[in-house]
Amino acid sequence: MEGATWLAALVFLPAVGSPLLAHRSFGRFPFWSRVVLSGAAGAALVSFSMTLLALADRAWGVAVVVALATVLASGMRVLLRGEPATSPPESASPDVAERLAGAIACIAVIAALLATLGGAATSVDLVFFWGAKAQQFAAARGIDLAFLRNPAHQYMHPYYPPLVSNVFAFATTAAGRFVWTAAALTFPLTLAALAAALPGVLGGMTSARAAAATSALVVTTLACIGIQADIAGNADMPLYLFETLALALLLRPDAAGATGDLLAGLLFAAAATAKVEGLPFAVSATALALWLRGGTPAERAKASARLLGPTAVALAAWFGFGLSRKLFSAYSEYGRFFDIHLEHAGGIAAAIVTSVAATGRGLAYVIPLLCLVGAGRRGRMAALPLGTAAALAGFLVFTYLHSTGGPAQWIGWSAPRVFAPVPVMFALAAACRREA
Amino acid sequence: MNPADADPPGRSPRLWLIAAFALCCFPIAARTAHPLDEQLFVPITPLDRTDGARAEQWSFLEACRPHLPPQPVFTIVAEDPDAAMSLFMMSIGAFPDSLPLPTMYYGMPAPEIGRQADFVLAYRQPPLPHWNLRLVARVRHGAVYARLPAP
Numbered sequence: 001m002e003g004a005t006w007l008a009a010l011v012f013l014p015a016v017g018s019p020l021l022a023h024r025s026f027g028r029f030p031f032w033s034r035v036v037l038s039g040a041a042g043a044a045l046v047s048f049s050m051t052l053l054a055l056a057d058r059a060w061g062v063a064v065v066v067a068l069a070t071v072l073a074s075g076m077r078v079l080l081r082g083e084p085a086t087s088p089p090e091s092a093s094p095d096v097a098e099r100l101a102g103a104i105a106c107i108a109v110i111a112a113l114l115a116t117l118g119g120a121a122t123s124v125d126l127v128f129f130w131g132a133k134a135q136q137f138a139a140a141r142g143i144d145l146a147f148l149r150n151p152a153h154q155y156m157h158p159y160y161p162p163l164v165s166n167v168f169a170f171a172t173t174a175a176g177r178f179v180w181t182a183a184a185l186t187f188p189l190t191l192a193a194l195a196a197a198l199p200g201v202l203g204g205m206t207s208a209r210a211a212a213a214t215s216a217l218v219v220t221t222l223a224c225i226g227i228q229a230d231i232a233g234n235a236d237m238p239l240y241l242f243e244t245l246a247l248a249l250l251l252r253p254d255a256a257g258a259t260g261d262l263l264a265g266l267l268f269a270a271a272a273t274a275k276v277e278g279l280p281f282a283v284s285a286t287a288l289a290l291w292l293r294g295g296t297p298a299e300r301a302k303a304s305a306r307l308l309g310p311t312a313v314a315l316a317a318w319f320g321f322g323l324s325r326k327l328f329s330a331y332s333e334y335g336r337f338f339d340i341h342l343e344h345a346g347g348i349a350a351a352i353v354t355s356v357a358a359t360g361r362g363l364a365y366v367i368p369l370l371c372l373v374g375a376g377r378r379g380r381m382a383a384l385p386l387g388t389a390a391a392l393a394g395f396l397v398f399t400y401l402h403s404t405g406g407p408a409q410w411i412g413w414s415a416p417r418v419f420a421p422v423p424v425m426f427a428l429a430a431a432c433r434r435e436a
Numbered sequence: 437m438n439p440a441d442a443d444p445p446g447r448s449p450r451l452w453l454i455a456a457f458a459l460c461c462f463p464i465a466a467r468t469a470h471p472l473d474e475q476l477f478v479p480i481t482p483l484d485r486t487d488g489a490r491a492e493q494w495s496f497l498e499a500c501r502p503h504l505p506p507q508p509v510f511t512i513v514a515e516d517p518d519a520a521m522s523l524f525m526m527s528i529g530a531f532p533d534s535l536p537l538p539t540m541y542y543g544m545p546a547p548e549i550g551r552q553a554d555f556v557l558a559y560r561q562p563p564l565p566h567w568n569l570r571l572v573a574r575v576r577h578g579a580v581y582a583r584l585p586a587p
Contacts, residue, residue, distance in 0.1 A: 119479030132529035213449035220459035227463045230486045367455045375448045
């Protein structure tokens with residue numbers, strides 16, 4: 001029963017995001033896409049509200065967090081002043097290929113659900129620190145400083161971006177206790193959310209059939225990697241949701257403007273506060289999107305403020321908390337910055353290939369690449385997902401190069417998960433239109 | 437060129453669907469390759485099918501639970517340093533109202549910290565004899581000990 005309540009508390013996320021997504025300019029998205037986008041925006045706002053309350057030494061409670069996050073979502077509507085009303089594309093009844101794509105995505109979600117319920121996909125990070133942090137924060141009704149300062153809790157990673165521990169603590173507060181299975185079930189739940197939202201978001205950039213097929217490919221890729229790399233209950237699947245939706249939004253021809261930029265910006269903020277690698281993803285995707293769009297310097301400055309402003313504010317609140325409490329001042333544990341060990345470069349490449357190949361025989365990485373190659377020459381917008389994938393891969397290798405003793409073991413348990421957005425970007429690039 | 441030409445070639449969505457179906461089948465096929473009784477086994481710990489060693493460690497912590505008072509201060513000893521660290525990390529989440537103290541921290545012995553505990557959970561090895569303990573209960577894969585008051 002508590003497990004159901006724990007999961008039901010996550011309904012607050014789309015409810016919190018709905019005042020923003022209810023704006024008439026978001027009418028371009030089909031219903032389920034809008035619900036999931038509300039949830040993703042809601043997650044960013046709930047986590048930000050919890051960080052703000054912690055910063056102000058105010059106790060967390062479900063009502064106060066929901067109220068503050070809802071006020072923020074409503075207040076953001078001001079930024080959409082003057083944005084015109086839009087409506088979703090006329091919906092024709094889905095053809096056989098679209099129905100088939102939907103069925104395949106459903107099978108992938110069910111496979112993820114069964115694997116999670118069967119204890120075959122649980123992340124060890126959930127039982128090591130995500131669960132412990134969430135229940136400790138829920139009990140303390142805030143970010144528990146004594147807990148994080150305890151030297152024996154160094155591997156609770158106090159500096160880790162706060163979204164997952166905050167949202168888990170929020171659900172724990174609502175349910176009255178932390179429920180391990182419910183936390184693990186966030187993997188199939190988030191995957192299902194992506195399956196529901198992505199066809200509608202991609203529908204703005206390609207045909208309904210291609211959008212449905214691309215979505216099925218993305219969902220099965222992530223299900224396959226998620227099950228093989230044991231990500232249930234950790235921050236990876238939420239990160240994939242935020243990143244995939246943000247990139248899909250930016251690929252739409254109607255992305256430029258306050259509506260598209262602000263929503264993508266909120267998703268980037270969610271990604272950057274979910275995992276460390278969410279930040280380089282957001283920065284590189286924004287830079288590429290602005291480069292591809294062109295425009296005057298003033299337009300680019302405005303767009304970059306909308307795209308990266310929410311991330312800057314969210315991370316400022318988090319680092320403000322860390323600095324003001326003398327808890328952390330930077331992302332640590334990755335070695336001294338720019339203390340690069342090039343002698344490991346060859347070993348890193350080999351270890352990445354080995355660890356990716358050992359995850360479902362590497363099929364989930366190779367098959368989307370083959371689909372990209374098979375799609376032939378794509379339009380210039382394909383540079384956005386491909387460039388972002390290259391930047392993310394570069395960042396990850398750069399991070400591994402900081403390891404003093406050789407990062408083979410680190411790569412072994414992290415590479416299959418952290419490189420998962422790369423095949424997703426291949427699939428999105430394959431769906432990009434060619435220019436006339 | 438009309439908009440339809442700009443879309444990926446007509447065969448691409450079909451190719452992607454075949455690719456998606458193949459990816460979908462892979463984890464299912466891998467799963468059904470296991471014997472039926474193994475597939476029907478209802479997991480007891482969150483890690484039963486991902487990490488057998490840690491699943492056993494989780495079960496050990498659960499077996500110790502009834503023998504500990506509310507809000508216990510305890511430490512865990514294990515012969516294998518990896519097992520000791522893994523048990524310590526898991527115990528923080530498994531016993532949220534308690535204070536676990538490490539005796540081994542990522543391979544570095546910390547007996548001066550562990551010795552402050554009121555209870556010792558001994559996983560697959562007895563605690564050191566000079567720790568002055570009494571046996572509370574034997575459990576699967578180990579035992580629970582309580583510290584004796586100083587004479």
